[in-house]
Amino acid sequence: MTADHVTRSHPAEVLRAAYEAFAAVVRPLGDEESWLPTDCAGWAVRDLVFHCAGDAQRALVALHTPASEPADRDAVTYWQDWAPDPVGAANGRRWNRVGASMFLDFRQLKELYLETTAATVTAAAAARSDGRVTTQGHVLTAGDLMLTLAVEASIHHLDLVTRLPTAPGPAPTGLAAVRATLDGLLGRPVPLEWGDEHYARAATGRAPLTVAERLALGPDAERLPLFS
Structure with a gap:
């Protein structure tokens, strides 16, 4: 799957694929597995699922919050607000851990995630891609919002499966959206033969760069992570 392909895919379908791939990992998990660590510092599986449920809830609100103002962000520039x-980050980890711990049984949290993401996918399919919506203090088209959600879900999918070796990977269209976003932030296609998964990890600070990779990237190496 190439980054060019994702530009020809309907954003709602990209989001559906990303959310359904993530749900395929979450659905069979039990309470014991929910305590396994992820690649998000300080977060177990249940903490990450709680975070992603909140992201889907934000998406539901945004898709039902039309904006009259012109868009001030797109699927790439949305991420430019990120800064270390x-x-x-520490406060966010603490807040998320407390929230996730309120669920005495992981099945409750799992059902919340699955129901919320299913509703978000339905809302996305019904939305006009060129309609403008509001989220996190910015205005985007609904289509661009959907792509940002697919990007976040696909990257967190990689975080989720770090201790789940038999779990399925992210949707190819979701990873293609990640590549398109990272290339857009970088200002050029990455000058390395990185697969989509490694590119996602390396450009978001999840995988350290080798000396050879730093040389190939040149000054752009100092710009990583592009977001986290």
């Missing part, structure tokens, strides 16, 4: 914030 160790204090904010």
Whole structure:
């Protein structure tokens, strides 16, 4: 799957594929597996699922919050607001851990995630891609919003399966959306023969760069992670 392909895919279908791939990992998990670590620092599986359920809930609100103002972000520039914030990240990890711990049985949290993402997919399919919506203080088209959601779900999918070796991977269209976004932020196609998964990990700070990779990237190496 290429980044060019994702531009020809309907954003709602890209989001559906990303959410359904993530749900395929979550659906069979039991309570014991929910305590396994992920690639998100300090988060177990249940913490990450709670975070992603909240993201889907935000998407539902956004898809039902039309905007009259012109869009000030697109699927790429949406991520430009990101900046390293160790204090904010630590507070976010703590808040998320407390919220996820309120579910005494992982099945409750799992059902919340599955129901919310299914509703989000339905809302996305019914939305006009060129309609403008509001989220996190910005205005985007609904289609661009859907692509940002697919990107986040696909990257967190990689985080989720770090200790689940038999779990299925992210949707190819979701990873293609990640590549298109990262190339857009970088300002050019990445000058390395990276597969989609490694590109997603390396450009978001999840995989360290080798000396050879730093040389190939040149000054752009210092710009990574592009977001986290």
